[in-house]
Amino acid sequence: MVKVDRKVIKELRKIVGKERCLTDFEDRLVHSYDATKQSVIPDVVVKPRSTEEVSAVLKVAHERGIPVYGRGAASGLTGGSVPVEKGIVINFSEMKRILEIDSANFVAVVEPGVVLEDFQKEVEKRGLFYPPDPASSDVATMGGTVAECAGGLRGVKYGVTRDYVLGLEVVLANGDVIHTGSRTVKNVTGYDLTRLLVGSEGTLGLFTRIIVRLIPLPESVVTAIAFFDDLAKAAEACSAIMASRVLPRAIEIIDRMCYRTVQKYRKAPISEKAQAVLLVETDGTMESAGAEMTKAVSVCREHGAFDISETDAPKESEALWQLRKSVSPALYSICRKRINEDICVPRTELPATFARIEEIGRRHGILIGNYGHAGDGNIHVNLLLQEDSPELAAKAERAVEEIFRAALEVGGTLSGEHGIGNTKSRFLSMEIRPREMGLMKDLKRLFDPKNILNPGKIFV
């Protein structure tokens, strides 16, 4: 591990100024963790304001082989921004300008530190829409969501972050600045470096500008909540809605345990016999959103749903989504340690997958709560450990491996949207075969021969 000495600090101060080069313990401590609650304290934190400053910082780091960790809001769930080998953290919060919203061409250009929800509000004022919507959108940054290829609630209809990124300005490990893609929706000129970099988790380059595609803001949105007395029935309803040729913009599932936990904190509707909740949202014109919801609700009823309510009032809809968005933070209150996985399976495999997860949890004596983006088969499987013991940790590790195996056996994947980081890297070879793994490692070496960009992530 290469130490950051006084000479390096002096050089970094020359680049960003003393105020934006943080060496105090407290400043470094708050840059030591992400939402996984791992903590490694970096040697120094810099807060650049321009591409030139990011490039100069990387040149210093590259020359000496010092690890560099990009950091957005640190809401990542796989340790992505944790500086596991210390070194330099680059905090992008000072690069938060929306540089352009081109309403005529449906394109926007932003700096990486822009908070996703702030950006969405700005484009929506102009009747435009940026659909990627992780449940952390009120804090997560554009840079972090592009680096993770965040998915979220609307993936089922609108896809994920990669479907909206048209181009990038990227600072490479050696400080060189490259530009990928263009401002056009179509572009097949050369290899698609943009697509390679989206989801690269800060390991191939650091984004300093992001060009994204926008679409028209749907005129109308209808949201419904439906309770089921059986988790499998709720999962079956989800596939049946899609089979009825309705494409909701969100279908979220929450199991009884997760829902009950949220209920302790918020006033939430609940039926005593409910074992699962579906939240369904349609959008379009007033007529089409309403007609699609009528169809979706009738499919839910056919699958045994009861206590269904729907609304097109934005405030009421927001209250329903706050329920869903509170699940993740609320779960921390009922366990000593939480392991949050995000397997993704073909939608029709959801009922069987829930049954497998239940059986795995029971066999290992581990409490498991499930919720997530049922519409695209992406379930957040939460192992809620009641004590912090090595025995329970070992059992949880085995349970996680079995859950991954279950997902792979039905044609799924280890991670739908949270990425690999350092929490899943030891499982990567379960899905990626040696040849493909070799190619990925070759690419990493090509972009970052000294392995200074986010070392310790993705690969073991």
Ligand SMILES: Cc1cc2nc3c(=O)[nH]c(=O)nc-3n(C[C@H](O)[C@H](O)[C@H](O)COP(=O)(O)OP(=O)(O)OC[C@H]3O[C@@H](n4cnc5c(N)ncnc54)[C@H](O)[C@@H]3O)c2cc1C
């Ligand atoms: C309550 C909660 C709910 C969530 N719900 C969802 C969800 O529904 N869907 C979903 O997909 N995710 C979800 N997440 C995960 C998380 O919000 C996303 O991973 C988010 O994309 C990370 O953004 P961030 O700004 O916090 O990035 P960080 O956590 O700071 O960083 C994430 C990764 O991006 C890299 N990075 C940061 N900035 C740059 C840059 N400028 N250039 C290159 N690399 C960079 C970091 O090095 C790191 O590897 C949730 C998290 C929480 C806590």
